[in-house]
Amino acid sequence: MDKLKGINQAISNGAGDQFVTFTLGEEEYGVEVLKVQEIIGYQRFTKVPSVPSFVKGVLNLRGSVVPVLDLRLKFNMAYREYDNFTVILILEVQERVIGVIVDAVSDVVNLSPDDIQQTPDFSSGIRVDFIKGMGRMDEKLIIILDIDRILSSSELALLDVA
């Protein structure tokens, strides 16, 4: 009910951004709702040869070919078997449509800019530019991803090839 209130509030305020939250392992991540085109359950896709390991293949989404990548592998996390609750987020990235495999989708939440804090500085050698900020919601933190920066241009080009 709280969530409903939040959504309602977000809707009524119109000020805050809405985020789709999903989980990878223990952690919860969020992407802007406007970047999300669709959320589908896990379905079979076609594997493509000689691509980076995080690129799992291509998906036929209502006639259009969509490349699919595993965000776990992209984030150098351990590989996890896909199951009935595995979800593919269909995202729009730099005018491209890609499928991203995540463990599960949690919610659609409203976060006001106050709730979002800047990414803390780690040492200079670590890449953190794809993290937009840390969303605070109740007791937990949501890692807000800048989905446009996750993939480098070369990788995006590679996806095009795929």
Next chain:
Amino acid sequence: MLKMNIRNKLYLAFGAMIALLVITSVIINVTSSRLSEANKAVIEQGDFESQMKTFQKQHADWINALSDHIFVGAEFSKTLNPRECGFGKWYYSYMESEEFKNEEPEKARLMKSLEEPHRHLHEGGASVIEEMNAGHKANAMKFYQENTIPVITKLDGIYSELVDNARDVIEKRKVDAATSESAQRTLVLLTTLFGILLGVAIAFFLSRNIVAAVQQMVTAIKNIARGDLSKKVELNRSDELGEMAHELNNMISDLSKLVGDVVVSSESVANAADQISAGNQELSQRTQEQASALEETAATIEEMASTIKQNAENARNANMLAKDASDLAQNGGQVVEETVASMGEVSDASKKIADIIDVVNEIAFQTNLLALNAAVEAARAGEQGKGFAVVAGEVRNLAQRSAEAAKEIQELIKDSVGKVDKGNKLVEESGKTLKSIIDSIHKVAETVSEISSASQEQATGIDQVNKAVTMMDDVVQQNAALVEESAAASQSLALEAEELQKSMAFFIVTNDASLKREERTSGERKPRLTLINKAQQREPAKVRAKAAGAEDLDIETEEEFEEF
């Protein structure tokens, strides 16, 4: 004479008498043979006389025949050979015989003188016959007258002389016989008288010599008979009686020795009897103790028997209980099996429910996805999508709730399946446990039956022991009886020994013998004393050894210990 033994004395005495008898009989024999010789000679001379007369007559006949031949002319049939006439035949064989050689000289001379005239007579006859055959009758007559007649006369004369000589001899013999008969009578009388005297003397001497000694011996034997062994026979003789006295003395000394021995032995027997009596008393006491111990043993055995019986009973009960337990455990096993089956069913049902829940979950998931998509769409739609967003939120909410409920149910089902699994495992375990319980119960039953059989065996064993104890009791009773008998026997033995001692008091022995006895008794007891002394001496010896040195002391004590 005194030095001779009795046998020789008797030999001598009877020898003297026999010699006298022999002398007498010889005298009688000699004289009687002389008489018979004389008689024989008389008869022989008679025979000889008549023989001579016959020869005389034969020759007279021979002369008559010759004269008849000369004078009458009768045939002469008589012999002319001097060796062929009756006389001639006898004469020449006689002259050559032994008889003639032993003849008296007078008779022998006369017999010799017969030969010549006899030969002349027969030769003369031959001459006469020759003259007659020659026809010279006158010469024959003359020869007959001058030669033959003187020869026959001479021959007749010699015959007569021979007959006279024979008569003389007979007379002489008769006189000799008479003389020797009288001499014999005198001699026989003398020898008889001497014999009587000698016999009387010998009888007197022998009786005096032997009887005195024999009486002495009799006295000694009487003494022995009275039990007096203190006196000896004082008889210094070298003959049989002396020997007898010596042997009697030996016998007395042996007897007194024997009596001494018997006295000592009787004392020993008395002591032994006392000891036996004491031993018997002790034995009796011990036998009584044994009997009481046996009684206790019997009571204990009875208790044991009852315990064993109870044991057997308990074992039987335990067996039954084990059987019941086994049955129950088997029932439990069945129940477990049934439980397992029911659990399986539950598990199956749970799985089905889980499948359904999966479906529900799937629907919830899909609904959620749809709702999310709707939310996304609503967000894109902006203001126009607000109402839709609310609906989408409600739908998503419902989807989430149903997903949560499904999740809860799933968890519950999972939990129940887990519990069922656990229950299954437990049931399995309990089944196993029950099985092992059954096995254990079987083992227990076996053990109990073994115990039961062992108890049975024990019972029989106890029976046997009981029998043995009863037997022992019998034996102990018999022992007691025997001990009693033995006590009585030892008592009577003691009495007998006393009697024997009393009896032995009958004998009087010399100090010599009693001294010996004392020596013997002291000698008998000495070893015991010396033994005691040795035992007493041992301790000081050890003390001395201890004083001698430490090493010695160790060895000694060790030895002592070993001995101990």
